[in-house]
Amino acid sequence: MNENRILKIMVASLLGAGTVASPVLAQELPDFEQWSCRFCPFPEQGVEGNVDAEALHVSDDSARFGDYTGLDEEGAYLNAGADMLYRAGEGYAVGFEARNLGLDSRELALRAGRQGSWIVDLSWDELPRRLDDSVQTPYSGLGTSRLALPSSWIRGNFTSGFTALETTLRDFELGWDRETLGLGIEFVQSERLRYEIDWNQQTKEGRGLTWGSFLGTAADLVKPLDYQTDQVDAALVYAGANWNVRLGYFGSFFSNNDTSLTWDNPFNGPDLGRLAMAPDNRYQQVQLAGAYRFTTWDTTLNASYAQGRMEQSDALLQYTINPAIAAQALPVESFEGEADTMAMNLRLTTRPTDRLRLSTEYRYNERDNTSGQYDWAIVQADSFQSVSFVNPAYSFENRDISLQGDYRFSRILDAAAGWGQKVRERDFQNVERTEEDSYWGRIRVRPFTAMSLSLQAANASRDASEYLQVPSIGPGAAQNPLLRKYNLTDRERDSFQVQADLVPGDRGSVSLRYERAQDDYEDSPVGLVATDYDQLSADASLQLWREIVATVFYSRENYDSDMIGAGSFAVPNTAQPNWEGRTRDRHDVQGLALTWPGLREGKLDLRADWTRADTTGDITVANMLGAAGTPFPTLRSKLTGVELMADYHLNPRWSLNLGYRWEKFSADDWAKDGVGEATIDNVLTFGAETLDYDVNVFLLGFRYNFIKEEEE
């Protein structure tokens, strides 16, 4: 081997001359003169795709049914959509997609360009949130930053004293519209280099739910939503044959047109209260990521690094709007909130033999909060001057490392095992450091081609450093020293999962899956002490007869959690554990779908779906540990949906669509049931209900396909 060859190999090894990327290139290239592709049906110039229009009738008003869909009001809707592409010569094309043009959930996208050269995307997307239409309030100014009670309002110490309530209540709706305008450009400079930039502007306007309180009294309030968020993602991507690198930028710029919400106090006490609304903020991040794939041992090295900064500097409100409390000067007029973020990862994966695969990864991220810390002369709930307190500036540091191996003993059996460690370090919190080690193993068996079985088990053990007491405003706010917060304390987690897949033939498949995870917070005298999650799911697909395919889905999930409390009115609270809270949640889902395409000589496609989802939640609070406790009424929700669709192809251009959808939802929720505006002595509520609905939707529409005459 002469020096030149050695040098070339060294350079090649550094630059990645060896490649798995294009194995076919190792062959002698074909005689392209003979590869005329005369049977290839390349699309011609012109329009292709389809447009559709439909008339819908919705049987009932329902905010919940209309949430996200825009079908919240009874009556007729005219709707339309399109999926069109105009192909010009030389590969230039313009595409247009539209969906739900007649609804508040409309989407539009226009795309133009030449594939492989440049593409421009312009999009518009609306998302309707219809939170509640069962609510009432005496306030005016809904959706603004000033909520006022009517002049006839009569205040009281309790809601029972609101003698003008009945005559001043007005119906209103909670919800908002999110609208997103997007522009994206991709420019392909060469086979290896391309640039991408995506900008979008989200606006969120409407009425949100919030609350306002004084000392011991509160009211449901409407929060004004007038947000705008501009986001930019830009990247330069260079891809070699077996390596790539990406240099990116992400920017998020949020602005809120409302800095505060001021409301009249409906109770006796201070006249006005004022909440701070979310301040404007911005976040910018640069990213560098890449991968290198070696042929040897099918090895891949991935790495990424990202550095960012989040900031906000809005002017602050005064300590209180209550003129009866002597105003103190703020330590700063605007809070210079600033946190630096950093994230990186490094991952190496290799396959030294066909049977063995090894992978290791290191991941790190941090949030370094460098915001100012000041001594704030707090006025509690616009009601009284409290003691001053310094704001903590929370910072975090997360370090994860993992190692795993997978060995394929034969086509029938493979096994995998892994170890991982997660370290979390925090400032200003009860625990400075937690360290969690986890081990897992998995066996996959494939006794027949048509069957596979997988078993996986894992254990994770989290150890926390010394549990500290963080400063609080006076002894009354001090936590019980026996408390261990569940995200900061020791935890033992055991989990296992079993999955079986059966594909007995071309006509069907069956899949079964069961998973269980148990968390034990064994060193927590007070706080969350245990959770137990399990989920069983099954789905099957079967070709019943001819083209009729049935799909069945079943799922049952249980989530249990137990917590221990130590209640006391003594200051500070040093009580021993003296009560227990138990929650038993259950979620059952069943679904059946039938498809029958190609009926009547290919002219008719039929589809039917049925879905049922039931949830229950049983909560018991036992006043003394070991006592039976008083169970709460079961929380329930039931969702049933049926959808029937028929598409009749009148001819290659025209199709007629008929559809019917029925959806019913009902719920029992003790937090809402029977709770009127004045039910709670010290809270004026909206009297929200559980939003049960029973809605039928009928659909009649057509679709026009753009096809060429010869295809007709």
Added chain:
Amino acid sequence: MLSRMSVVIFALLLLGLADAVAVADEEPSFSRRGADSCIGCHRNWDPPIMGLFQNPHGNPHDARSPFGEQQLQCEACHGPGGAHAGRVPRGEPRPAIINFGSEAGTPIPEQNAMCLACHEGHVGEQWGGSIHDLNDVACADCHNSHTPTDPMLDARTQSEACYACHAEVKSDFLKPSAHPVRQGELACTDCHDPHGSANEALLSRTTINDTCYDCHAEKRGPLVWEHAPVAEDCTICHDAHGAVHPSMLARRAPLLCQSCHTASGHPSVPHDSSGLADGTASAYLLAGNCLSCHTQVHGSNHPSGKALMR
């Protein structure tokens, strides 16, 4: 530190060196007529394959496309098909080409390497060693390169491919409080990057919270008074796919809040069913419960917001 770096660099050099001197075995040949050979037999194949000419793979004007000028057409992905398309002695099986999908005979790493040959710059950045790669997910398990449009690129149909392996998530989206995936208004890829990610759970942004802030930017801050778990990880309180309880909370307030707050008085004492609407109608249980007063649970920028009441 320097010596550790040297070891790493040396190991990488060795890997690269082995790559550079790798010698290919004798390779099979291409077909004589390219795609025309394939279409002759597979024109009416089930499942249909001719939709490819309406999607980017069949675009002859893109130099990078398999059907671009001097590209290898069907054999760009399926490998040299000379033997497959040639005459086969009676009684002998037709030599296989590279086929795609978990049920195909071609090893999945070989299938995926074929896709990455062109899509290195789109998906290769974090694919290697990602959870989907390690679990031998084939590109063709999710994508279909022969249909006019890929169902994975449509928010309304994408989730079905994900549910094939993640059945538990399908039921999550049917819970009473859930993100609008079943309504087709949100796609799995709005939060996750199935092609691999440097972040946990294949999230598309650097952290869980950064991913949530994409739609909930008002919660980013940093604020004067932060609620520590909120600033750290939204999933400490919320189930992002859906929950039995309102606002996608993992557990019902006040028990959720009382898991961490035990100051004397109302945070620490039990609130049992005697406080329901037909009893004493407790503010700690009904309507907004804890939030009725501690409104700013996600943090407050009010100078008096220490208790998250302003």
